[in-house]
Amino acid sequence: xxxxxxxxxxxxxxxxxxxxxxxxxxxxxxxxxxxxxxxxxxxxxxxxxxxxxxxxxxxxxxxxxxxxxxxxxxxxxxxxxxxxxxxxxxxxxxxxxxxxxxxxxxxxxxxxxxxxxxxxxxxxxxxxxxxxxxxxxxxxxxxxxxxxxxxxxxxxxxxxxxxxxxxxxxxxxxxxxxxxxxxxxxxxxxxxxxxxxxxxxxxxxxxxxxxxxxxxxxxxxxxxxxxxxxxxxxxxxxxxxxxxxxxxxxxxxxxxxxxxxxxxxxxxxxxxxxxxxxxxxxxxxxxxxxxxxxxxxxxxxxxxxxxxxxxxxxxxxxxxxxxxxxxxxxxxxxxxxxxxxxxxxxxx
Amino acid sequence: xxxxxxxxxxxxxxxxxxxxxxxxxxxxxxxxxxxxxxxxxxxxxxxxxxxxxxxxxxxxxxxxxxxxxxxxxxxxxxxxxxxxxxxxxxxxxxxxxxxxxxxxxxxxxxxxxxxxxxxxxxxxxxxxxxxxxxxxxxxxxxxxxxxxxxxxxxxxxxxxxxxxxxxxxxxxxxxxxxxxxxxxxxxxxxxxxxxxxxxxxxxxxxxxxxxxxxxxxxxxxxxxxxxxxxxxxxxxxxxxxxxxxxxxxxxxxxxxxxxxxxxxxxxxxxxxxxxxxxxxxxxxxxxxxxxxxxxxxxxxxxxxxxxxxxxxxxxxxxxxxxxxxxxxxxxxxxxxxxxxxxxxxxxx
Numbered sequence: 001x002x003x004x005x006x007x008x009x010x011x012x013x014x015x016x017x018x019x020x021x022x023x024x025x026x027x028x029x030x031x032x033x034x035x036x037x038x039x040x041x042x043x044x045x046x047x048x049x050x051x052x053x054x055x056x057x058x059x060x061x062x063x064x065x066x067x068x069x070x071x072x073x074x075x076x077x078x079x080x081x082x083x084x085x086x087x088x089x090x091x092x093x094x095x096x097x098x099x100x101x102x103x104x105x106x107x108x109x110x111x112x113x114x115x116x117x118x119x120x121x122x123x124x125x126x127x128x129x130x131x132x133x134x135x136x137x138x139x140x141x142x143x144x145x146x147x148x149x150x151x152x153x154x155x156x157x158x159x160x161x162x163x164x165x166x167x168x169x170x171x172x173x174x175x176x177x178x179x180x181x182x183x184x185x186x187x188x189x190x191x192x193x194x195x196x197x198x199x200x201x202x203x204x205x206x207x208x209x210x211x212x213x214x215x216x217x218x219x220x221x222x223x224x225x226x227x228x229x230x231x232x233x234x235x236x237x238x239x240x241x242x243x244x245x246x247x248x249x250x251x252x253x254x255x256x257x258x259x260x261x262x263x264x265x266x267x268x269x270x271x272x273x274x275x276x277x278x279x280x281x282x283x284x285x286x287x288x289x290x291x292x293x294x295x296x297x298x299x300x301x302x303x304x305x306x307x308x309x310x311x312x313x314x315x316x317x318x319x320x321x322x323x324x325x326x327x328x329x330x331x332x333x334x335x336x337x338x339x340x341x342x343x344x345x346x347x348x
Numbered sequence: 349x350x351x352x353x354x355x356x357x358x359x360x361x362x363x364x365x366x367x368x369x370x371x372x373x374x375x376x377x378x379x380x381x382x383x384x385x386x387x388x389x390x391x392x393x394x395x396x397x398x399x400x401x402x403x404x405x406x407x408x409x410x411x412x413x414x415x416x417x418x419x420x421x422x423x424x425x426x427x428x429x430x431x432x433x434x435x436x437x438x439x440x441x442x443x444x445x446x447x448x449x450x451x452x453x454x455x456x457x458x459x460x461x462x463x464x465x466x467x468x469x470x471x472x473x474x475x476x477x478x479x480x481x482x483x484x485x486x487x488x489x490x491x492x493x494x495x496x497x498x499x500x501x502x503x504x505x506x507x508x509x510x511x512x513x514x515x516x517x518x519x520x521x522x523x524x525x526x527x528x529x530x531x532x533x534x535x536x537x538x539x540x541x542x543x544x545x546x547x548x549x550x551x552x553x554x555x556x557x558x559x560x561x562x563x564x565x566x567x568x569x570x571x572x573x574x575x576x577x578x579x580x581x582x583x584x585x586x587x588x589x590x591x592x593x594x595x596x597x598x599x600x601x602x603x604x605x606x607x608x609x610x611x612x613x614x615x616x617x618x619x620x621x622x623x624x625x626x627x628x629x630x631x632x633x634x635x636x637x638x639x640x641x642x643x644x645x646x647x648x649x650x651x652x653x654x655x656x657x658x659x660x661x662x663x664x665x666x667x668x669x670x671x672x673x674x675x676x677x678x679x680x681x682x683x684x685x686x687x688x689x690x691x692x693x694x695x696x
Contacts, residue, residue: 223495251605
């Protein structure tokens with residue numbers, strides 16, 4: 001007795017927030033994009049040193065393209081004083097899509113980040129004119145009354161203020177983690193959107209104490225926040241779309257009793273993780289909007305522009321997450337390692 | 349030019365919440381009590397298996413006494429169905445001081461803990477009659493709306509309820525971590541007190557993400573909670589006294605990317621850590637009350653009953669916390685390893 005396999009066409013999904021790293025780690029991570037059911041990625045610029053130069057971005061893109069020839073790479077610059085309006089004009093001409101803004105010191109390789117936004121108003125104005133996207137890491141650095149728990153909440157007035165001052169500038173609140181952030185994005189006009197990761201649909205504050213693999217910035221918050229994220233992701237509202245914030249670190253950097261690296265590695269199973277949540281919520285009909293359509297619409301990039309010609313179908317068949325990717329010093333442990341997920345992806 | 353060394357007599361300090369473990373780890377940890385400036389300790393019963401038998405408690409006490417002959421050991425039983433009113437009578441006669449209550453599953457070796465308090469009312473009644481102390485691990489297990497952040501807050505009505513039902517039963521809310529807990533203890537009568545650890549006077553929620561050495565249960569909370577703990581500890585109110593909850597784990601159990609053990613190891617520098625905070629707060633005049641007098645008063649044990657004859661003097665001289673205690677498989681890393689503290693202790 002056989003039953004027909006359940007198959008859901010997803011078109012050409014996007015992951016609009018990825019960390020592909022450099023050197024040998026890049027060579028391990030980049031080829032897993034396709035395994036995770038993703039056709040197009042938006043690449044973060046927090047390399048060492050940060051990407052603040054158009055030529056450096058293009059050279060990095062060429063490296064990535066060679067490692068994953070069927071993937072479409074949208075590229076970004078790292079906001080710093082070097083990113084003048086002139087550099088924005090040059091970047092737009094070179095096909096660079098956006099600029100990532102890290103507040104100083106909040107996450108991996110953000111030491112060079114921004115302390116004050118006003119000096120960048122001319123840059124934001126140029127980005128608005130050149131139709132570039134501003135990607136915000138939406139956290140305030142910890143201080144007297146700011147902890148990892150309310151760092152995002154405290155940032156939300158900054159988001160509202162930038163949107164008010166630059167209403168035509170497309171802004172993405174990256175990896176939003178809280179009900180407050182969802183509400184703030186909903187309160188903004190159509191030029192403001194948010195990405196939501198896979199792992200924040202699974203985790204809460206209880207998940208990362210003593211569990212460095214689940215420790216990331218922004219940290220996972222309360223169960224009520226997770227519920228708000230799942231509702232936003234499955235709502236069909238195009239202001240919310242998928243960006244994994246997949247952030248690989250060698251297990252040696254996680255297996256530390258002090259100072260374990262922040263970041264959850266989800267690239268090789270990106271779409272599979274998200275499908276699990278949408279399935280559990282009874283919202284698989286909303287999956288294609290979240291992982292394919294809404295991000296593409298916001299980034300103004302249609303499927304026919306992709307480098308890869310194949311599309312993805314979600315198939316009801318178990319995926320067992322591997323124990324690790326890479327080897328030896330560059331062993332990376334994926335999210336939910338060794339666990340079973342209910343869906344897999346096929347390219348055709 | 350020489351200045352006279354600043355010396356503050358502390359009498360015979362107590363640490364009213366210690367984990368001294370078993371076997372080889374016990375042999376490493378127990379001798380460090382004296383190094384930490386402590387004359388008398390209240391010993392937790394969460395061994396494997398838990399201490400639910402009077403003879404087992406006495407045998408454990410004999411082992412500890414041999415390892416640290418100058419230390420006075422107050423002993424406890426682990427609350428389980430085996431701890432009947434008859435066992436309480438037997439324990440009181442044998443000189444056992446109290447009973448520790450762990451909610452099931454909230455911390456190290458608590459799987460055997462309590463799910464409901466009502467079945468223990470006869471036991472609590474017997475404890476009241478026999479003048480034994482009830483030590484509460486004041487957290488509710490995580491669930492739909494309970495996380496490690498509010499687990500203590502959610503427990504506070506249970507504390508108030510037990511106090512109301514057994515007003516003469518001496519109850520200690522162990523290792524309290526929040527302003528809400530401080531307020532709840534203040535609202536109870538004089539039979540209810542709270543211990544405060546050293547590490548919760550230093551840490552906040554930002555301290556333990558990716559830092560397993562600082563990860564403990566209950567977790568460190570917000571800066572405002574830490575402020576409330578420091579205020580309570582330095583207030584001179586006898587309802588608050590020192591219990592380190594020193595909880596050693598081999599570094600191998602901390603250096604795990606998933607499931608790192610909960611607990612901060614403070615035993616070898618217990619009084620030195622607390623002195624650092626009291627000094628920073630300008631409250632060294634309140635230190636002896638917190639570390640010596642208030643706990644002794646609550647436990648009704650005067651200094652002349654101690655096994656050891658020497659007293660402790662706090663001396664203004666740097667203490668450098670060692671990198672580790674023990675060796676090889678039983679290497680344990682103390683809190684603030686390799687850092688310098690401003691005070692040391694002398695026995696005389």
